[in-house]
Amino acid sequence: MKTVILLFHPDMDRSLVNRKLIESAGMKRNITIRDMYALERDHQINVDQERQVLEQADRIVLQFPLRWYSAPSLLYKWMQEVFDDYWLHSGPEGSSILQGKELTLTVAYSEPSYDYTADGKYKYTLKQILRNFEVIAMHLGIKYCEPFTVYELDDLDKTAKAYAEMLGKDELPIQPLNDQ
Template sequence: MKTVVLLFHPDMQHSLVNKRLVEAAGQKRSVTIRDMYALYRGQPIDVDAERRILMNADRVVLQFPLKWYDAPTLVQRWKEAVFDDYWLHSGKGGQSVLANKELLLAVAYSEPSYDFTKNGKYRTTIDELLKPFQVLSIHLGMQFCQPFTIYELDDLQKSSKEYAEMIVKEDLPIQK
Protein backbone atom coordinates (compact mmCIF):
# COMPACT_ATOMS: atom_id res chain seq x y z
CA MET A 1 0.00 0.00 0.00
CA LYS A 2 1.39 3.39 -1.03
CA THR A 3 0.90 5.99 1.66
CA VAL A 4 1.59 9.70 1.31
CA VAL A 5 1.74 11.90 4.39
CA LEU A 6 0.97 15.53 3.67
CA LEU A 7 2.44 17.37 6.64
CA PHE A 8 0.82 20.74 7.26
CA HIS A 9 2.77 22.25 10.14
CA PRO A 10 3.57 25.96 9.95
CA ASP A 11 6.50 25.76 12.39
CA MET A 12 8.19 22.35 12.25
CA GLN A 13 11.36 23.81 13.74
CA HIS A 14 9.56 24.16 17.08
CA SER A 15 7.35 21.10 16.83
CA LEU A 16 7.75 18.24 19.25
CA VAL A 17 4.84 15.99 18.42
CA ASN A 18 4.61 16.33 14.64
CA LYS A 19 8.37 16.08 14.26
CA ARG A 20 8.42 12.76 16.13
CA LEU A 21 5.43 11.42 14.21
CA VAL A 22 7.05 12.25 10.87
CA GLU A 23 10.39 10.74 11.91
CA ALA A 24 8.67 7.49 12.86
CA ALA A 25 6.53 7.43 9.71
CA GLY A 26 9.54 8.18 7.51
CA GLN A 27 11.15 4.90 8.55
CA LYS A 28 8.44 2.95 6.71
CA ARG A 29 9.37 2.01 3.15
CA SER A 30 5.97 2.51 1.56
CA VAL A 31 5.51 6.00 3.05
CA THR A 32 6.28 9.28 1.31
CA ILE A 33 6.31 12.43 3.42
CA ARG A 34 5.72 15.87 1.96
CA ASP A 35 6.30 18.95 4.10
CA MET A 36 3.64 21.20 2.60
CA TYR A 37 4.79 24.40 4.32
CA ALA A 38 8.34 23.84 3.07
CA LEU A 39 6.93 23.42 -0.44
CA TYR A 40 4.23 26.07 -0.51
CA ARG A 41 4.71 28.71 2.18
CA GLY A 42 4.00 31.87 0.21
CA GLN A 43 4.24 29.94 -3.05
CA PRO A 44 1.54 28.88 -5.51
CA ILE A 45 0.45 25.26 -5.14
CA ASP A 46 1.54 22.98 -7.98
CA VAL A 47 -1.93 21.60 -8.66
CA ASP A 48 -0.85 19.07 -11.30
CA ALA A 49 1.88 17.65 -9.07
CA GLU A 50 -0.46 17.41 -6.08
CA ARG A 51 -3.12 15.64 -8.13
CA ARG A 52 -0.58 13.13 -9.47
CA ILE A 53 0.56 12.40 -5.93
CA LEU A 54 -3.03 11.81 -4.79
CA MET A 55 -3.80 9.56 -7.74
CA ASN A 56 -0.67 7.47 -7.14
CA ALA A 57 -1.39 6.95 -3.44
CA ASP A 58 -3.61 4.32 -1.87
CA ARG A 59 -3.81 6.19 1.44
CA VAL A 60 -3.55 9.94 1.96
CA VAL A 61 -2.67 11.16 5.44
CA LEU A 62 -3.28 14.78 6.32
CA GLN A 63 -1.09 15.47 9.35
CA PHE A 64 -1.40 18.75 11.21
CA PRO A 65 -1.57 20.41 14.61
CA LEU A 66 -4.97 21.65 15.68
CA LYS A 67 -4.70 25.46 15.74
CA TRP A 68 -7.61 27.45 17.08
CA TYR A 69 -9.73 24.29 16.80
CA ASP A 70 -9.09 23.89 13.09
CA ALA A 71 -6.43 22.84 10.59
CA PRO A 72 -3.68 25.32 9.64
CA THR A 73 -4.61 27.75 6.85
CA LEU A 74 -2.48 26.02 4.21
CA VAL A 75 -4.75 22.96 4.41
CA GLN A 76 -7.70 25.02 3.20
CA ARG A 77 -5.64 26.76 0.51
CA TRP A 78 -4.38 23.36 -0.70
CA LYS A 79 -7.90 21.86 -0.79
CA GLU A 80 -9.27 24.83 -2.72
CA ALA A 81 -6.45 24.63 -5.28
CA VAL A 82 -6.31 20.85 -5.76
CA PHE A 83 -9.92 19.71 -5.56
CA ASP A 84 -12.06 20.62 -8.52
CA ASP A 85 -15.25 18.78 -9.44
CA TYR A 86 -14.30 18.53 -13.13
CA TRP A 87 -11.03 16.82 -12.25
CA LEU A 88 -12.53 14.74 -9.44
CA HIS A 89 -15.26 13.25 -11.61
CA SER A 90 -13.11 12.61 -14.66
CA GLY A 91 -12.82 8.90 -13.86
CA LYS A 92 -14.62 6.14 -15.72
CA GLY A 93 -18.31 6.88 -15.98
CA GLY A 94 -17.92 10.11 -14.03
CA GLN A 95 -16.60 8.26 -10.99
CA SER A 96 -14.26 10.14 -8.67
CA VAL A 97 -10.60 9.70 -9.56
CA LEU A 98 -10.00 9.27 -5.83
CA ALA A 99 -12.71 6.63 -5.36
CA ASN A 100 -11.93 4.04 -2.70
CA LYS A 101 -8.63 5.60 -1.68
CA GLU A 102 -8.30 6.15 2.04
CA LEU A 103 -8.14 9.47 3.86
CA LEU A 104 -6.58 9.45 7.30
CA LEU A 105 -6.11 12.45 9.58
CA ALA A 106 -3.26 12.65 12.07
CA VAL A 107 -3.99 15.51 14.43
CA ALA A 108 -2.00 16.78 17.39
CA TYR A 109 -3.60 19.06 19.94
CA SER A 110 -2.28 20.87 23.00
CA GLU A 111 -5.21 20.76 25.40
CA PRO A 112 -6.20 17.75 27.50
CA SER A 113 -8.42 15.17 25.85
CA TYR A 114 -10.98 15.45 28.65
CA ASP A 115 -11.63 19.06 27.53
CA PHE A 116 -12.91 17.60 24.23
CA THR A 117 -15.88 15.64 25.57
CA LYS A 118 -19.60 16.43 25.66
CA ASN A 119 -19.25 17.45 29.31
CA GLY A 120 -15.76 18.93 28.99
CA LYS A 121 -14.59 22.49 28.70
CA TYR A 122 -15.47 22.77 24.98
CA ARG A 123 -18.58 20.56 24.97
CA THR A 124 -17.47 19.04 21.71
CA THR A 125 -15.24 16.15 20.70
CA ILE A 126 -12.19 16.03 18.46
CA ASP A 127 -14.22 13.86 16.06
CA GLU A 128 -16.84 16.62 15.85
CA LEU A 129 -14.15 19.21 15.10
CA LEU A 130 -12.83 16.98 12.31
CA LYS A 131 -16.29 16.24 10.83
CA PRO A 132 -15.76 18.55 7.80
CA PHE A 133 -12.95 16.25 6.67
CA GLN A 134 -15.28 13.27 6.83
CA VAL A 135 -17.80 15.15 4.70
CA LEU A 136 -14.98 16.04 2.28
CA SER A 137 -14.00 12.37 2.01
CA ILE A 138 -17.58 11.48 1.07
CA HIS A 139 -17.57 14.12 -1.67
CA LEU A 140 -14.20 12.85 -2.90
CA GLY A 141 -15.39 9.23 -2.92
CA MET A 142 -12.67 8.34 -0.40
CA GLN A 143 -12.93 6.10 2.65
CA PHE A 144 -12.54 8.09 5.86
CA CYS A 145 -10.35 6.23 8.35
CA GLN A 146 -10.68 6.65 12.09
CA PRO A 147 -8.40 9.66 12.81
CA PHE A 148 -5.16 9.32 14.73
CA THR A 149 -5.22 12.00 17.42
CA ILE A 150 -2.55 12.77 19.95
CA TYR A 151 -2.52 15.10 22.92
CA GLU A 152 0.92 16.70 23.25
CA LEU A 153 1.50 15.27 26.73
CA ASP A 154 0.74 11.69 25.69
CA ASP A 155 3.63 9.23 25.71
CA LEU A 156 5.29 10.49 22.54
CA GLN A 157 7.62 7.53 22.02
CA LYS A 158 4.75 5.07 22.25
CA SER A 159 2.38 7.24 20.19
CA SER A 160 4.87 7.83 17.37
CA LYS A 161 5.50 4.08 17.10
CA GLU A 162 1.73 3.42 17.04
CA TYR A 163 1.32 6.09 14.35
CA ALA A 164 4.03 4.64 12.12
CA GLU A 165 2.44 1.20 12.38
CA MET A 166 -1.05 2.55 11.81
CA ILE A 167 -0.36 4.44 8.59
CA VAL A 168 0.94 1.32 6.85
CA LYS A 169 -1.62 -1.10 8.29
CA GLU A 170 -3.73 -2.80 5.65
CA ASP A 171 -7.12 -2.78 7.37
CA LEU A 172 -7.76 0.55 9.09
CA PRO A 173 -11.14 1.11 10.67
CA ILE A 174 -13.36 3.16 8.35
CA GLN A 175 -15.68 5.71 9.95
CA LYS A 176 -19.28 5.58 8.80
Protein backbone atom coordinates in the same frame (compact mmCIF):
# COMPACT_ATOMS: atom_id res chain seq x y z
CA MET B 1 -0.14 0.09 0.03
CA LYS B 2 1.30 3.43 -1.07
CA THR B 3 0.76 6.08 1.58
CA VAL B 4 1.34 9.80 1.23
CA ILE B 5 1.50 11.98 4.33
CA LEU B 6 0.73 15.59 3.58
CA LEU B 7 2.18 17.44 6.55
CA PHE B 8 0.60 20.84 7.12
CA HIS B 9 2.56 22.25 10.05
CA PRO B 10 3.43 25.94 9.83
CA ASP B 11 6.40 25.68 12.23
CA MET B 12 8.06 22.26 12.18
CA ASP B 13 11.22 23.69 13.76
CA ARG B 14 9.31 24.15 17.01
CA SER B 15 7.16 21.04 16.78
CA LEU B 16 7.73 18.20 19.20
CA VAL B 17 4.82 15.94 18.39
CA ASN B 18 4.62 16.21 14.60
CA ARG B 19 8.39 15.94 14.21
CA LYS B 20 8.45 12.73 16.28
CA LEU B 21 5.54 11.27 14.30
CA ILE B 22 7.15 12.10 10.96
CA GLU B 23 10.47 10.59 12.04
CA SER B 24 8.70 7.37 12.97
CA ALA B 25 6.61 7.30 9.78
CA GLY B 26 9.68 7.94 7.66
CA MET B 27 11.12 4.59 8.73
CA LYS B 28 8.27 2.70 7.03
CA ARG B 29 8.38 1.54 3.43
CA ASN B 30 5.92 2.83 0.84
CA ILE B 31 5.38 6.09 2.70
CA THR B 32 6.01 9.44 1.06
CA ILE B 33 6.14 12.46 3.34
CA ARG B 34 5.46 15.89 1.89
CA ASP B 35 6.08 18.89 4.14
CA MET B 36 3.61 21.23 2.49
CA TYR B 37 4.81 24.42 4.18
CA ALA B 38 8.37 23.68 3.02
CA LEU B 39 7.19 22.82 -0.51
CA GLU B 40 4.84 25.77 -0.80
CA ARG B 41 6.94 28.50 0.83
CA ASP B 42 5.26 31.19 -1.22
CA HIS B 43 1.85 29.45 -0.87
CA GLN B 44 1.80 28.83 -4.62
CA ILE B 45 0.45 25.30 -4.95
CA ASN B 46 1.59 23.15 -7.85
CA VAL B 47 -1.86 21.74 -8.54
CA ASP B 48 -0.83 19.28 -11.27
CA GLN B 49 1.92 17.83 -9.09
CA GLU B 50 -0.40 17.51 -6.08
CA ARG B 51 -3.03 15.73 -8.13
CA GLN B 52 -0.45 13.32 -9.50
CA VAL B 53 0.69 12.53 -5.94
CA LEU B 54 -2.91 11.84 -4.89
CA GLU B 55 -3.61 9.65 -7.91
CA GLN B 56 -0.57 7.49 -7.16
CA ALA B 57 -1.42 7.01 -3.47
CA ASP B 58 -3.68 4.37 -1.96
CA ARG B 59 -3.87 6.15 1.39
CA ILE B 60 -3.84 9.91 1.98
CA VAL B 61 -2.89 11.18 5.44
CA LEU B 62 -3.49 14.82 6.30
CA GLN B 63 -1.27 15.57 9.30
CA PHE B 64 -1.53 18.85 11.16
CA PRO B 65 -1.67 20.52 14.56
CA LEU B 66 -5.09 21.63 15.71
CA ARG B 67 -5.08 25.43 15.63
CA TRP B 68 -8.13 27.36 16.71
CA TYR B 69 -10.12 24.11 16.52
CA SER B 70 -9.33 23.58 12.87
CA ALA B 71 -6.53 22.82 10.43
CA PRO B 72 -3.87 25.35 9.35
CA SER B 73 -4.93 27.71 6.57
CA LEU B 74 -2.58 26.22 3.95
CA LEU B 75 -4.49 22.93 4.13
CA TYR B 76 -7.74 24.66 3.23
CA LYS B 77 -6.08 26.63 0.43
CA TRP B 78 -4.54 23.38 -0.85
CA MET B 79 -7.94 21.62 -0.85
CA GLN B 80 -9.65 24.53 -2.62
CA GLU B 81 -7.11 24.46 -5.43
CA VAL B 82 -6.46 20.72 -5.76
CA PHE B 83 -9.98 19.37 -5.27
CA ASP B 84 -11.57 20.87 -8.37
CA ASP B 85 -14.83 19.08 -9.28
CA TYR B 86 -13.89 18.76 -12.97
CA TRP B 87 -10.70 16.91 -12.05
CA LEU B 88 -12.31 14.93 -9.23
CA HIS B 89 -15.05 13.52 -11.43
CA SER B 90 -12.80 12.68 -14.35
CA GLY B 91 -12.77 8.96 -13.48
CA PRO B 92 -14.62 6.31 -15.50
CA GLU B 93 -18.19 7.41 -16.29
CA GLY B 94 -17.79 10.56 -14.18
CA SER B 95 -16.80 8.75 -11.01
CA SER B 96 -14.35 10.22 -8.54
CA ILE B 97 -10.77 9.88 -9.68
CA LEU B 98 -9.94 9.15 -6.03
CA GLN B 99 -12.59 6.44 -5.62
CA GLY B 100 -11.52 3.63 -3.26
CA LYS B 101 -8.63 5.46 -1.63
CA GLU B 102 -8.38 5.96 2.12
CA LEU B 103 -8.24 9.30 3.89
CA THR B 104 -7.20 9.67 7.48
CA LEU B 105 -6.18 12.58 9.64
CA THR B 106 -3.32 12.79 12.10
CA VAL B 107 -4.07 15.61 14.48
CA ALA B 108 -1.98 16.85 17.39
CA TYR B 109 -3.51 19.09 20.01
CA SER B 110 -2.18 20.66 23.20
CA GLU B 111 -5.21 20.80 25.45
CA PRO B 112 -6.30 17.88 27.62
CA SER B 113 -8.42 15.27 25.86
CA TYR B 114 -11.20 15.56 28.47
CA ASP B 115 -11.75 19.15 27.28
CA TYR B 116 -13.02 17.59 24.01
CA THR B 117 -15.97 15.70 25.47
CA ALA B 118 -19.68 16.51 25.77
CA ASP B 119 -19.07 17.40 29.43
CA GLY B 120 -15.69 19.04 28.85
CA LYS B 121 -14.62 22.62 28.40
CA TYR B 122 -15.54 22.78 24.69
CA LYS B 123 -18.64 20.52 24.71
CA TYR B 124 -17.58 18.93 21.41
CA THR B 125 -15.43 15.91 20.66
CA LEU B 126 -12.48 16.06 18.28
CA LYS B 127 -14.48 13.79 16.00
CA GLN B 128 -17.21 16.45 15.85
CA ILE B 129 -14.74 19.28 15.35
CA LEU B 130 -13.16 17.41 12.43
CA ARG B 131 -16.51 16.43 10.87
CA ASN B 132 -15.93 18.62 7.80
CA PHE B 133 -13.19 16.22 6.68
CA GLU B 134 -15.67 13.35 6.81
CA VAL B 135 -17.99 15.30 4.50
CA ILE B 136 -15.07 16.09 2.19
CA ALA B 137 -14.24 12.36 2.01
CA MET B 138 -17.85 11.59 1.07
CA HIS B 139 -17.69 14.19 -1.70
CA LEU B 140 -14.38 12.76 -2.93
CA GLY B 141 -15.78 9.22 -2.96
CA ILE B 142 -13.08 7.93 -0.62
CA LYS B 143 -13.08 6.01 2.67
CA TYR B 144 -12.81 8.21 5.74
CA CYS B 145 -10.80 6.33 8.33
CA GLU B 146 -10.53 6.86 12.07
CA PRO B 147 -8.31 9.88 12.79
CA PHE B 148 -5.09 9.37 14.71
CA THR B 149 -5.12 12.02 17.42
CA VAL B 150 -2.28 12.91 19.74
CA TYR B 151 -2.49 14.89 22.93
CA GLU B 152 0.78 16.77 23.22
CA LEU B 153 1.63 15.27 26.60
CA ASP B 154 1.16 11.64 25.53
CA ASP B 155 4.20 9.38 25.74
CA LEU B 156 5.71 10.43 22.41
CA ASP B 157 7.90 7.38 21.89
CA LYS B 158 4.96 5.04 22.46
CA THR B 159 2.66 7.23 20.35
CA ALA B 160 5.14 7.46 17.46
CA LYS B 161 5.52 3.67 17.47
CA ALA B 162 1.72 3.27 17.41
CA TYR B 163 1.55 5.75 14.52
CA ALA B 164 4.09 3.83 12.46
CA GLU B 165 2.24 0.58 13.18
CA MET B 166 -1.06 2.14 12.13
CA LEU B 167 0.47 3.37 8.87
CA GLY B 168 1.81 -0.11 8.17
CA LYS B 169 -1.64 -1.73 8.24
CA ASP B 170 -3.16 -2.88 4.98
CA GLU B 171 -6.49 -1.32 5.89
CA LEU B 172 -7.53 1.23 8.49
CA PRO B 173 -10.77 1.19 10.47
CA ILE B 174 -13.47 3.19 8.72
CA GLN B 175 -15.02 5.99 10.74
CA PRO B 176 -18.72 5.25 11.30
CA LEU B 177 -20.84 7.90 9.64
CA ASN B 178 -22.64 10.30 11.95
CA ASP B 179 -20.89 8.83 14.98
CA GLN B 180 -20.74 11.30 17.84
